Amino acid sequence: MVVPADEVQQRVEKLATACRQVGVKLTHQRLEIFREVAGSVDHPDAETVFRGVRQRLPTVSLDTVYRTLWLLHDLGLVQTLGPRRESVRFDANPRRHHHYLCVRCGLTRDFESAELDALAVPPAACEFGSVLGTQVEVHGLCACCAAAADGPPREVPPPA
């Protein structure tokens, strides 16, 4: 499962615009690291991004990948999921969306829903502070994990 090429291109163009606006240099490294996240539906963590770009950028370090991902986050081009630890995952889908999360393998996929976008924020949440938006996380066992749990053990393909 991959992000369509024209969608990736749109995301890359947004990156170029954002860099120009704030005067950040769009280096080849930054571009390739962003492309790696922008082309994935997997919500990869920094380590996974590092493994992906290392083939194209043999000299890149994990530290550079980390710093670049957080720079992209500060530019508003990627959002993060999960706790702010080393396992934090990055997401370059700029459209309003929600997440399906497999509690066993961690597969995370995007879905869109006008109903969930229109969700009313309860007063109990507003008491903590201002509300910028809502994002719903649906938890479950993905089809692969459910199949593995049900039937006899079998070859489970890695999430595509």
Ligand SMILES: [Zn+2]
């Ligand atoms: Zn799963």
Ligand SMILES: [Zn+2]
């Ligand atoms: Zn997402």
